[in-house]
Amino acid sequence: MPKPVATLIPSAPVELLEGIAREHLGIETLATRNRDCLDFHDVGVGCLKSALEAAFAAGARAQRDAGALDEPRARAHLQKVALEKGVVVQPGSDMVAALVAASRGELR
Numbered sequence: 143m144p145k146p147v148a149t150l151i152p153s154a155p156v157e158l159l160e161g162i163a164r165e166h167l168g169i170e171t172l173a174t175r176n177r178d179c180l181d182f183h184d185v186g187v188g189c190l191k192s193a194l195e196a197a198f199a200a201g202a203r204a205q206r207d208a209g210a211l212d213e214p215r216a217r218a219h220l221q222k223v224a225l226e227k228g229v230v231v232q233p234g235s236d237m238v239a240a241l242v243a244a245s246r247g248e249l250r
Contacts, residue, residue: 158200166193 156172163169167185175181 154197154200154204159197162193162196162200166190166196 160172163172167183167189169183169185
């Protein structure tokens, strides 16, 4: 059984997320304050898109800075995912193509 995404990806620093919320959404804090007027916000689609893009960019920078994109580590991660999905990848075959086919149900 695959692990939940939350256990595979480290959580982002709260300060980073709160900075994005303040800058892009006008939300003062992400802490739950147990009052509807403080915990729910009307947010425009453009602002939400901007915040998501900022979060994505921050994640990409963190991944690049951690060296997570080097080929041996990426291959090892793909092999782990293949095992979890029960996909047998033949030596020399395209592992990414096999995982994509498996996710589409094209492999049995």
